[in-house]
Amino acid sequence: MTVPNIITIFRILLVPVFCILYFTPGLKWLAFVVLVISGISDVIDGIIARKFNQVSRIGKVLDPIADKLFQLSTVICITIDGVVGWWLLALMVAKDLFMLIGGSIFYHKTHAVIASKWYGKLTSVLLFSTFVISFFLFFMSVDRSISIIIISILAAVTMFFSIFSAVNYTRMAVAINNEHKKQKGLNKDNG
Numbered sequence: 001m002t003v004p005n006i007i008t009i010f011r012i013l014l015v016p017v018f019c020i021l022y023f024t025p026g027l028k029w030l031a032f033v034v035l036v037i038s039g040i041s042d043v044i045d046g047i048i049a050r051k052f053n054q055v056s057r058i059g060k061v062l063d064p065i066a067d068k069l070f071q072l073s074t075v076i077c078i079t080i081d082g083v084v085g086w087w088l089l090a091l092m093v094a095k096d097l098f099m100l101i102g103g104s105i106f107y108h109k110t111h112a113v114i115a116s117k118w119y120g121k122l123t124s125v126l127l128f129s130t131f132v133i134s135f136f137l138f139f140m141s142v143d144r145s146i147s148i149i150i151i152s153i154l155a156a157v158t159m160f161f162s163i164f165s166a167v168n169y170t171r172m173a174v175a176i177n178n179e180h181k182k183q184k185g186l187n188k189d190n191g
Contacts, residue, residue, distance in 0.1 A: 002054040004045035004063075011038050011045075011066040015073050022077045031077075032135045038070050039128050060113045067124055068096055074131050083134050083148065088155045095166050106173045110180040114172055119165045126158040 014034055021031035045063065049055045072092060079089045107113070133154060137147040 002049070002056055002059065003052075004049040004054050005056065005059050007041050007045035007048070008059065008062045008066045011041055012062075012069060014038050015069045018070070019073050019077055022081075028135070028138065032132075032139075035070075035074065035128075035131055035135070042067065042124075057113060060115060064116065071124070071127050072096065074127075078131070078134055078151070082144075083138075084151050084155050088152075088159065091159050092162070095162055099166055099169065102170060102173065106177060110177055112176050112180070114169060114176070117165075117168065117172075119161065119168055123158060123161045123165050126154070126161055130154040130158055 014037065018031050018034045018038070021027045021034060024030075042063075045059075049059060075084075075089050075092055078084050079086055130151060134147070134151050137150065142150075
């Protein structure tokens with residue numbers, strides 16, 4: 001158990017805490033604090049992993065799981081709350097299921113783990129920013145209809161980059177899988 005992995009597990013444990021606080025009357029500000037703590041801890045565990053050479057295989061799997069759990073739970077909360085339409089949740093679930101099933105098949109065939117790329121990180125930053133802005137709009141008592149328009153536009157931009165990321169990760173997985181097949185064929189021929 002490396003320090004980054006412990007921080008990642010801590011982030012996973014914060015998910016239900018966030019959801020409970022979000023829907024507890026008068027405690028939405030605490031949900032916001034939990035969201036910020038999760039975001040900061042995500043950055044910190046990445047810095048520690050790279051700086052102190054604590055990047056691990058399990059960390060490469062756990063970190064995106066923690067990200068996805070927090071993102072999905074936050075989208076579920078703001079969707080139920082009526083801040084954004086159900087389309088965002090439907091698109092996110094469809095994309096994440098595609099990535100989960102595809103990633104599982106890919107890992108089963110190649111035993112390779114694709115590290116996070118800039119476009120995946122950008123999508124996470126955009127999604128996190130959308131959540132933060134939705135809280136600020138709530139705290140500043142901005143008219144609900146204006147908040148919905150602003151968050152919907154931000155969510156649409158985020159989903160564009162999310163789909164862009166999924167396409168690029170899929171292309172990378174296909175290339176690695178093809179290379180894996182080629183290597184297997186070479187090894188058979190040499191054997």
